[in-house]
Amino acid sequence: MAIEFNDESMIFSLHTRHSTYQIQVGQFGHLLHLYYGSRIKDEMDYLMTYMDRGFSGNPYEAGLDKTYSLDALPQEYPTDGTGDYRITCMTIKNTNGTYSCDLRYKGHNISKGKYHIPGLPSIYANEDESDTLEVFLEDAANQLQVTLYYGVIGNTDIITRSVRVVNCSKETLIIEKALTANIDFLYGDYDWYGFHGRHTMERQTQRSKIIHGIQGVGSKRGTSSHQYNPFLIIAESKTTEDHGNCYGLCFVYSGDFKAEIELDQYNQTRITMGLQDEMFSYQLKTEASFYTPEVVMTFSDVGLEKLTHNYHDIFRNNLIRGKYKSIPKPILINNWEATYFDYDGEKIINIAKQAVELGVEMLVLDDGWFGNRDGDMSGLGDWTVNEKKLGCSLYTLVNRINEMGMKFGLWFEPEMVNEDSELYREHPEWAFIIPNRDPVRSRFQLVLDYSRVEVVDYIYEKICNVLDSANIEYIKWDFNRSISDVYSISGTSNQGAVLYHYMLGLYNLLERIVQRYPNLLIESCSGGGGRFDAGMLHYSPQIWTSDNTDAIDRIRIQEGTSFAYPITTFGSHVSDVPNHQTGRTTPFETRAIVAMVGSFGYELDLNKITTIEKDQVKQQIVEFHKYWDLIHRGDYYRLTNAHDKQIFAAWQYVRRDGSEALLCSVTLEIHGNMPAQYVKFKGLLPEYDYIDMNTQKRYSGKALMCAGLPMPFSTNEYQAWQVHLKMIAI
Incomplete structure (x- = not known):
C-alpha cells in the first residue's frame, strides 16, 4: 500500500510515485x-532538533525536560x-468560556480507496488507485474527537486532506x-x-518572498472571490517552470x-489552509459532527509545470464528473454582448440562424428571459418564462433552434433575488437582511438564504x-455579487454557521440537479471568474473564466x-471589438487563438x-x-510569463x-526596428524529428527545445501565430 506505519518509531509514511509525506506520533502523543x-x-x-528555547514553553508531561516545545516543533x-x-x-x-484544545493521538486506520466527505465536493478515486489514512x-x-483524513492518489502525486470533529461531551x-x-518546513528559503x-x-500571478511574519490570502465575500483564489504554491527561491521543489495547496470549496x-522566529515556515474564521463560529452539539472542506496537495521536484500537470490530471480525472468530463463541449454563441437585455424571440432566432450557418453548435440565451426582467433592478427570483417578451413559449423557441x-442553453442566477420581484414580496425573510438594518445592495439584488432547506427546495x-x-x-x-448582511431566521442562535450551511445548501442543490439531469452541461459563473474554484468544478465542468473577453487581458487571466485548473474547464469566447471591457481592438484571428484556451465560443x-470574418469563423471552428x-x-x-514585461506571450500543448x-503566440508589444524574438518548445522527444505542418520544415525535438524557433516579425499590433508539429516516425 501507499501508506505505511512503523509501530516502533510511530512514523506514518505516505508515498506517491514521486513524493513522500511523513508524520510521527511524538513522545507525548502530539502529531509531528x-x-x-x-x-x-x-x-x-x-531531522528533528530539541533544545531549551526561551519563552517557548513545554507540555506539563515533559517535567524537567525543557527541550520539547510545541512552539518550536513542526506539527501536523x-x-x-x-x-x-x-x-x-x-x-x-x-x-467555561476558555479557548483551549490539546489533541493527542488515540489510534489510526489504513484502508484501500478514498474517503468521502458528506455534503461537500471532493476528489473521488477507485480502490485500485487510492488509499486512505x-x-x-x-x-x-x-x-x-478529531479525525484527520489523508487520501493518497499515488500515480498523480496527490495527497488530499480533510478533518472531522465530533463532540463526545x-x-x-x-x-x-x-x-x-x-505543513511545517524546518528550514528553507521559500x-x-x-x-x-x-x-x-x-x-x-504574484510571486513573493516569504519573510518573517504572517502573509496570506483569503475571502470574506461569501465566495472564493475574484480577489484571491483558494490556491497557493510554495516554491524554493530558485524554482522555475522546469527546475526546483514546489508545493501546491488547493481548497475544494466555493465560499x-x-x-x-508564517516564517517563525526559528526560520521555520508554516502554511495553513481552510475555512475563513472571521464570521465563523460553529456550535457543535453533543454527538454532532463537523467536516472541513478538502485541501488537495501536490509536490514537484522538477518545477512548476509538473505541479500544474499534477493538478490538471487529478481535476480532469478525479474531480470533474458527468457527460462532459472527457468529451468536447458544444461550441456556443451567447447573446449577451450582442443584445444585453434588449431582445425578443425573433432577434434570438436571427442570431441562431447566422450562427448555425457558420458551424456554431449551441445558442445560449442569457439574462432577461424570465419574470419582469428588462434590466438588473427587477425579476430575479421569479423563474417563470416571460412569453410576452419572447413572443412565444420557451418550448417553441427551443424547438425552432x-x-x-x-x-x-439558458442563463440562471438561482441564488439571488430582487426586491422588485414576486418572490421577495411573498418571502422577504428568505433574503439575507440583518434585522433593523438596511441591506447592502449590489447590482440591485440580495442573496437568498441557502442555509434554509425550504429555500433550496423552492428554487x-x-x-x-x-x-x-x-x-x-x-x-x-x-x-453576481458578494454576500453581506448575513442573517438567517432559522439560525438565530448559531449565526456564525450560516455561511458554511449556505455552501452546503448550494452544493445540495447542484448535486440534485446533476443527478436529475445527467446530460445537462452546467457552466458556473460569478461575474466571470469570481467563483472559479475546485468546489464548483465538481458540479460544473466548465467555468466562465472572466467577464473580460479582451484577448490581451485574457492571456494574463488564463495564464494565472x-x-x-485544467484548460478544458475554461469558458472562453471570441467577442466584438472594440472590446466592451477595455476598448481594445485585436485581430479576429488573435481573439480566436486566445479563446481556444478553453471551451471556445462566440x-x-x-x-x-x-464576409471575410464569417469565413474565418467557419475555419476557426474546423481548427478547434x-x-x-x-x-x-x-x-x-x-x-513565457505574461505577467512580466514581455514582447510576446507563448504557450504550448503537447500530447502525452x-x-x-501546438504552439500559440501573441505579440504584446510592437516597436520600431525590433530585435528578433525566439521561443523554445517543451515536452518534445529529443531523439525524434518533427515536421511543421504549415511550412513542412523539419526539425529535431532537441533543436526545438534547446535552441527554439525565431518568431515571425510583427507588422501589426497583437498579431498571433500557431506552429503545429507532428513527430516523424523513425
Whole structure:
C-alpha cells in the first residue's frame, strides 16, 4: 500500500510515485510533521532538533525536560492553547468560556480507496488507485474527537486532506476556527505564489518572498472571490517552470477561505489552509459532527509545470464528473454582448440562424428571459418564462433552434433575488437582511438564504419546472455579487454557521440537479471568474473564466488560472471589438487563438461581422475541432510569463506521448526596428524529428527545445501565430 506505519518509531509514511509525506506520533502523543518532498525510503525523524528555547514553553508531561516545545516543533495539526504561538488550525471555545484544545493521538486506520466527505465536493478515486489514512485524535479534557483524513492518489502525486470533529461531551462546544491542512518546513528559503485580482481581471500571478511574519490570502465575500483564489504554491527561491521543489495547496470549496504563511522566529515556515474564521463560529452539539472542506496537495521536484500537470490530471480525472468530463463541449454563441437585455424571440432566432450557418453548435440565451426582467433592478427570483417578451413559449423557441440543428442553453442566477420581484414580496425573510438594518445592495439584488432547506427546495422546483418545459441542454449558473448582511431566521442562535450551511445548501442543490439531469452541461459563473474554484468544478465542468473577453487581458487571466485548473474547464469566447471591457481592438484571428484556451465560443452578433470574418469563423471552428484532443487532453506548458514585461506571450500543448504539439503566440508589444524574438518548445522527444505542418520544415525535438524557433516579425499590433508539429516516425 501507499501508506505505511512503523509501530516502533510511530512514523506514518505516505508515498506517491514521486513524493513522500511523513508524520510521527511524538513522545507525548502530539502529531509531528517530519517531511514532505521527493520520494525517499528513510525515516526523517533524524531531522528533528530539541533544545531549551526561551519563552517557548513545554507540555506539563515533559517535567524537567525543557527541550520539547510545541512552539518550536513542526506539527501536523496545531491548535490554540498548547503553547504554540504560531498560526494554528483549530480554536475551540469550551463551555467555561476558555479557548483551549490539546489533541493527542488515540489510534489510526489504513484502508484501500478514498474517503468521502458528506455534503461537500471532493476528489473521488477507485480502490485500485487510492488509499486512505485516518488518524484519530482526542482532547480528553473537553471530550472532543478529531479525525484527520489523508487520501493518497499515488500515480498523480496527490495527497488530499480533510478533518472531522465530533463532540463526545454532554455540553455544546463552539468551533471558532477549523482549518483543513497545515505543513511545517524546518528550514528553507521559500517564495509563495498567490493569484489575486478583481472583477474582469482575475487570478493575476504574484510571486513573493516569504519573510518573517504572517502573509496570506483569503475571502470574506461569501465566495472564493475574484480577489484571491483558494490556491497557493510554495516554491524554493530558485524554482522555475522546469527546475526546483514546489508545493501546491488547493481548497475544494466555493465560499470564504483563509490561507496563511508564517516564517517563525526559528526560520521555520508554516502554511495553513481552510475555512475563513472571521464570521465563523460553529456550535457543535453533543454527538454532532463537523467536516472541513478538502485541501488537495501536490509536490514537484522538477518545477512548476509538473505541479500544474499534477493538478490538471487529478481535476480532469478525479474531480470533474458527468457527460462532459472527457468529451468536447458544444461550441456556443451567447447573446449577451450582442443584445444585453434588449431582445425578443425573433432577434434570438436571427442570431441562431447566422450562427448555425457558420458551424456554431449551441445558442445560449442569457439574462432577461424570465419574470419582469428588462434590466438588473427587477425579476430575479421569479423563474417563470416571460412569453410576452419572447413572443412565444420557451418550448417553441427551443424547438425552432433545435430544428436548425443547434442545442439550446439558458442563463440562471438561482441564488439571488430582487426586491422588485414576486418572490421577495411573498418571502422577504428568505433574503439575507440583518434585522433593523438596511441591506447592502449590489447590482440591485440580495442573496437568498441557502442555509434554509425550504429555500433550496423552492428554487430546485422552479429550476426543474423550466428545464422540464423544453429541451435545455446547458445552463449558465451565475452569481453576481458578494454576500453581506448575513442573517438567517432559522439560525438565530448559531449565526456564525450560516455561511458554511449556505455552501452546503448550494452544493445540495447542484448535486440534485446533476443527478436529475445527467446530460445537462452546467457552466458556473460569478461575474466571470469570481467563483472559479475546485468546489464548483465538481458540479460544473466548465467555468466562465472572466467577464473580460479582451484577448490581451485574457492571456494574463488564463495564464494565472492555468497553474491549477485544467484548460478544458475554461469558458472562453471570441467577442466584438472594440472590446466592451477595455476598448481594445485585436485581430479576429488573435481573439480566436486566445479563446481556444478553453471551451471556445462566440459572444457577438455574427450577423454584423464581415464576409471575410464569417469565413474565418467557419475555419476557426474546423481548427478547434481539429485541435480539441491535443488542447484538452495534452499537457499544457507556459513558455513565457505574461505577467512580466514581455514582447510576446507563448504557450504550448503537447500530447502525452510527445507525438504532436501546438504552439500559440501573441505579440504584446510592437516597436520600431525590433530585435528578433525566439521561443523554445517543451515536452518534445529529443531523439525524434518533427515536421511543421504549415511550412513542412523539419526539425529535431532537441533543436526545438534547446535552441527554439525565431518568431515571425510583427507588422501589426497583437498579431498571433500557431506552429503545429507532428513527430516523424523513425
